[in-house]
Amino acid sequence: MTTTMTASTTTPRPVLLISDPLPARLTAELHGDFDVRQCRGADRAALLDAVRDAEALVIRSATKVDQEVLDRAPRLRIVARAGVGLDNVDVEAATRAGVMVVNAPVSNITSVAELTVGLILSMFRNLPAAAASVRAGEWRRADFQGSELSGKSVGIVGFGRIGQLVAERLAPFEVELLTHDPFVTPEFAYAHGVAWLPLDELVATADVLTIHVPRTPATTGLIGERELALAKPTMRLVNTARGGIVDEAALARALAEDRIAGAALDVFATEPPVHSPLPHLDSVVCTPHIGAGTAEAQDRAASTVLDAVRGAFLGRPVHGLANPAVLTGNAPKEAVAV
Ligand SMILES: NC(=O)C1=CN([C@@H]2O[C@H](COP(=O)(O)OP(=O)(O)OC[C@H]3O[C@@H](n4cnc5c(N)ncnc54)[C@H](O)[C@@H]3O)[C@@H](O)[C@H]2O)C=CC1
Numbered sequence: 393m394t395t396t397m398t399a400s401t402t403t404p405r406p407v408l409l410i411s412d413p414l415p416a417r418l419t420a421e422l423h424g425d426f427d428v429r430q431c432r433g434a435d436r437a438a439l440l441d442a443v444r445d446a447e448a449l450v451i452r453s454a455t456k457v458d459q460e461v462l463d464r465a466p467r468l469r470i471v472a473r474a475g476v477g478l479d480n481v482d483v484e485a486a487t488r489a490g491v492m493v494v495n496a497p498v499s500n501i502t503s504v505a506e507l508t509v510g511l512i513l514s515m516f517r518n519l520p521a522a523a524a525s526v527r528a529g530e531w532r533r534a535d536f537q538g539s540e541l542s543g544k545s546v547g548i549v550g551f552g553r554i555g556q557l558v559a560e561r562l563a564p565f566e567v568e569l570l571t572h573d574p575f576v577t578p579e580f581a582y583a584h585g586v587a588w589l590p591l592d593e594l595v596a597t598a599d600v601l602t603i604h605v606p607r608t609p610a611t612t613g614l615i616g617e618r619e620l621a622l623a624k625p626t627m628r629l630v631n632t633a634r635g636g637i638v639d640e641a642a643l644a645r646a647l648a649e650d651r652i653a654g655a656a657l658d659v660f661a662t663e664p665p666v667h668s669p670l671p672h673l674d675s676v677v678c679t680p681h682i683g684a685g686t687a688e689a690q691d692r693a694a695s696t697v698l699d700a701v702r703g704a705f706l707g708r709p710v711h712g713l714a715n716p717a718v719l720t721g722n723a724p725k726e727a728v729a730v
């Protein structure tokens with residue numbers, strides 16, 4: 393049976409649970425159609441309690457949707473991830489439970505690419521330390537001599553949507569663009585002005601190594617002790633993808649022993665990285681997972697997934713499901729997407 397959204401005093405509105413911050417302007421528009429509830433997804437107990445009645449759950453990266461959450465949510469029909477990464481959602485378990493999963497794959501890629509370029513330039517010109525020193529009343533011009541990005545080689549690990557945008561954004565800086573991506577052909581990379589290299593060769597060549605792969609079992613620890621040992625001592629590493637793809641202990645050792653020159657990190661294995669030494673190293677620039685933290689990206693991400701959620705409850709096709717198998721498997725609940 394398809395739930396319809398005609399406003400009626402007799403038909404209860406579907407319960408839509410929002411567990412991470414979304415733009416208030418967009419969530420305000422939901423109230424006529426849904427019984428909108430909020431909780432803090434990072435607070436596991438609160439999430440497990442609130443999800444009991446939820447028919448739709450809208451999340452960002454701080455909410456983990458696993459088997460336990462799905463078990464607690466017998467009425468749940470759709471999980472909508474207002475962003476790109478689905479590493480915090482057990483998509484297979486959702487499929488088994490007959491729960492649709494959608495995300496917003498292009499919503500924030502420009503913001504992440506721009507942050508990546510900003511972090512690279514910040515490292516080359518020591519911007520955080522220079523700015524902090526002026527704020528402290530100092531004027532130490534000689535201490536902040538940097539390097540030009542022009543003429544350097546940039547290795548892009550993962551040549552998907554964000555990796556390609558980073559290449560486009562960096563091309564005017566006159567850098568040599570290199571990539572490694574096992575699912576992309578050298579011809580495809582070449583057509584984008586980028587040379588394809590095996591991972592070890594990429595790490596050994598790059599002046600900047602920037603990570604743009606999803607976090608999966610295969611990419612966890614992709615850049616570890618062995619890979620960092622191949623890097624030039626002048627290499628700087630950027631991770632705006634996911635914590636855990638770079639082995640943080642190995643990275644901290646490489647930085648402390650000056651085996652690489654620096655790192656810029658927007659993401660961490662545990663967020664916030666309270667027990668990590670990385671934010672305390674002078675050669676590291678850290679940001680608090682703000683790759684998608686722009687008004688534009690947040691608006692796009694929220695409106696994309698909220699449209700999908702509305703569609704699902706109106707019986708409209710839900711496009712771009714992350715788990716289309718939910719519609720063909722033995723899903724116990726009726727799915728309205730096609
Ligand atoms: N810091 C932030 O706020 C944000 C972070 N992200 C992260 O960025 C990641 C990438 O996003 P998109 O580019 O949109 O994804 P995408 O799916 O378009 O591209 C990912 C690329 O990684 C490649 N890849 C997979 N395994 C690989 C491996 N072992 N080695 C090299 N390449 C491999 C894939 O072939 C694909 O081309 C997301 O999964 C997410 O975790 C995304 C948005 C915001």
Ligand SMILES: O=C(O)CCC(=O)C(=O)O
Nearest residue numbers: 452453474475476477684
């Ligand atoms: O949604 C967020 O909180 C961060 C964005 C992100 O990491 C993503 O879209 O993959």
